[in-house]
Amino acid sequence: MIDRYSRDQMKKVWSENNKYDKWLEVEISVCQAWHKQGVIPKSDIDKLEKCNYDFDKLNDILKVTRHEMTAFLQSITDVIGPEGRWLHLGLTTSDVWDTATSLQLIDAANILLEDVAILLDTLKIQALKYKNTLMVGRTHGVHAEPITFGLKLALWWDEMRRNQNRLIQAKEEISVGKISGPVGTFATVNPELENFVCTKLGISPAPVSNQIIQRDRHARFLTTLAVIAASLEKIATEIRNLQRTEIREVSEPFPKGQPGSSSMPHKRNPELSERICGISRLIRGNSMAALENVALWSERDISHSSVERIILPDSCLALDYALFITNQIIKDLNVNVERMEYNLEMTKGVLFSQRVLLAMIEKGFAREKAYSIVHDLSMNSWNENKDFRDLVRNNQIITSTLQSDEIEDLFNYKYYVRYVDEVFLRLNF
Numbered sequence: 001m002i003d004r005y006s007r008d009q010m011k012k013v014w015s016e017n018n019k020y021d022k023w024l025e026v027e028i029s030v031c032q033a034w035h036k037q038g039v040i041p042k043s044d045i046d047k048l049e050k051c052n053y054d055f056d057k058l059n060d061i062l063k064v065t066r067h068e069m070t071a072f073l074q075s076i077t078d079v080i081g082p083e084g085r086w087l088h089l090g091l092t093t094s095d096v097w098d099t100a101t102s103l104q105l106i107d108a109a110n111i112l113l114e115d116v117a118i119l120l121d122t123l124k125i126q127a128l129k130y131k132n133t134l135m136v137g138r139t140h141g142v143h144a145e146p147i148t149f150g151l152k153l154a155l156w157w158d159e160m161r162r163n164q165n166r167l168i169q170a171k172e173e174i175s176v177g178k179i180s181g182p183v184g185t186f187a188t189v190n191p192e193l194e195n196f197v198c199t200k201l202g203i204s205p206a207p208v209s210n211q212i213i214q215r216d217r218h219a220r221f222l223t224t225l226a227v228i229a230a231s232l233e234k235i236a237t238e239i240r241n242l243q244r245t246e247i248r249e250v251s252e253p254f255p256k257g258q259p260g261s262s263s264m265p266h267k268r269n270p271e272l273s274e275r276i277c278g279i280s281r282l283i284r285g286n287s288m289a290a291l292e293n294v295a296l297w298s299e300r301d302i303s304h305s306s307v308e309r310i311i312l313p314d315s316c317l318a319l320d321y322a323l324f325i326t327n328q329i330i331k332d333l334n335v336n337v338e339r340m341e342y343n344l345e346m347t348k349g350v351l352f353s354q355r356v357l358l359a360m361i362e363k364g365f366a367r368e369k370a371y372s373i374v375h376d377l378s379m380n381s382w383n384e385n386k387d388f389r390d391l392v393r394n395n396q397i398i399t400s401t402l403q404s405d406e407i408e409d410l411f412n413y414k415y416y417v418r419y420v421d422e423v424f425l426r427l428n429f
Contacts, residue, residue: 002328005279010320013107014313020053022100023072024087026197027087030179030189033196034089044083050108051080051087090188092181094156094300098213099177101201101312105221108316109171115323116164116228122331134413135249135340136351141241143347145354146416148337149250154427156235160259163228169276170224174217176206183299184209211300217367219290222311225319233280236273239329243270248339253332270323279322286311344413348389350381355410356392362402373397 012018028049035045058075065071069088077084088096131150136143179194180186186194191205198205206213243251254268289311293304344351353374360370377395381388387413392398398407409415 004087005321006317007320007324010108010111010317013111014317017055019100019104020055020058020072022103023069023096024051024053024199025103025201026096026099026177027073029197029200030089030091030095031086031198033193034086036196037190037193039089039343040086044086047083048086051076051084053155054079069096078160078428090181091179092211094212095179095189099179099197099201099203101308102174102177102213103201105174105312105316106171106203108320109167109221109322112225112228112316112323113167113171115320115327116160116167119323119327119330120160120164122327122352123153123157123160126150126330126333128158128429130335131424132417133335133337133340134344136228136344143343143351145351146413147342148294148417148420149340151417151420151423153237153330154424154429156231159231159234160228163224163231163344166224170221174221175203176213176217177201177203178206178209178213180206180209182276183211187216210298212296212364215290215293215296217305218308218312219287219294222287222290222315223285225315229280229283229319229322232322233277235326236270236276236280236329239333240270240273240277243268243273247343249336249343251334251336253334254330271331276322276325279318283315283318283322287316329349347388348381348386349411350378351390352392352411353378354417356398359402359406359410360398365401392419 028051031040031045031048033042035042040048053072054075058071061071061074062068065074073088074083075089111149118230127150129150130153131148133149134146135149135152137145137147177194177198179189179197180191181188184262194205239250239252241247242249251268252270252272259265269270290305293307296304357367357370357374360373363368365373373395377388377391380386381391392410393404393407
């Protein structure tokens with residue numbers, strides 16, 4: 001991932017140095033397990049526990065061998081001496097690489113979980129702040145009935161809470177290691193050694209493996225990131241929509257002096273929200289590549305490797321960044337309450353049509369007859385720019401059935417949001 005969309009904490013997790021640090025942690029843990037089983041003598045394990053790789057030498061060797069694991073090991077053994085023979089004893093590359101990758105994914109998941117928790121707090125604060133702020137609800141982009149802006153924010157909060165649970169479960173699924181040898185049979189190691197190493201690293205041994213940890217685990221993790229990204233795109237798309245000049249109910253933060261366009265000085269574009277939408281597409285695409293990695297030949301081929309070098313770090317980096325930006329937008333969101341009130345009245349009361357329909361049905365009208373009358377009044381209001389409420393007040397069929405106070409009561413906005421408090425109670429804010 002390019003630096004523009006990368007944050008330092010996540011960059012550190014996926015740095016080459018951290019990858020090799022994890023490899024070394026796995027290798028030393030295996031040596032300690034062999035020592036515990038009496039294979040490596042005390043004098044040698046003391047030296048092995050202090051060994052380290054040489055990053056520059058590793059890259060020089062890699063230019064020749066074109067094999068990362070052998071280059072990594074040689075960069076250690078060239079320095080440590082004869083004790084280096086114990087490194088990688090009975091292992092295959094994937095024992096180390098896959099187990100280390102699990103450790104990186106766990107660290108990445110912890111960062112993302114922290115990001116989600118921060119966003120949840122911000123959404124909760126804003127939802128409570130705007131709990132009773134009336135605005136028009138829209139379906140198909142068309143005015144429907146009144147809602148509150150806080151209810152919209154609460155809906156996003158609840159979705160992100162589900163995403164939090166999904167990510168916790170996905171993290172658990174990738175929290176496994178594999179130290180079972182070339183094809184998973186323990187022919188050159190033993191299950192006790194794997195148990196020791198995984199326990200020391202804070203993960204569980206995969207119950208069964210071949211040469212690798214199975215990629216359905218990674219696919220589950222990346223598809224979870226894709227679902228979270230889809231939720232962020234949902235939020236960003238709505239903010240983009242509400243920032244449109246014709247609506248102008250909310251807008252993302254726009255610092256003084258920031259240009260919106262190189263040619264049109266008046267522009268205030270929702271560029272942060274648009275950025276989130278673009279990044280979400282990338283993460284979704286990566287999740288498809290992860291699904292393609294599940295099916296490999298027999299006990300393993302290497303077709304997944306090149307893909308994972310890109311999709312694992314990039315997806316984590318991209319989602320970390322998108323969560324951060326989304327939180328900044330929600331925290332500093334400009335909410336135009338006056339415009340929300342203005343837009344409520346834009347359609348001249350036609351959004352009260354269902355209330356009139358239901359009132360007529362309750363008075364004994366057949367649904368089809370009542371619907372026809374209210375539909376005609378609604379279309380008259382739309383087409384001739386007349387106030388729907390006045391059309392209802394002056395309709396003889398309706399006034400012969402409903403008292404004037406009953407009619408006026410139908411035009412009360414508060415009726416639509418009278419259960420908002422109950423919805424918020426359900427969320428256990």
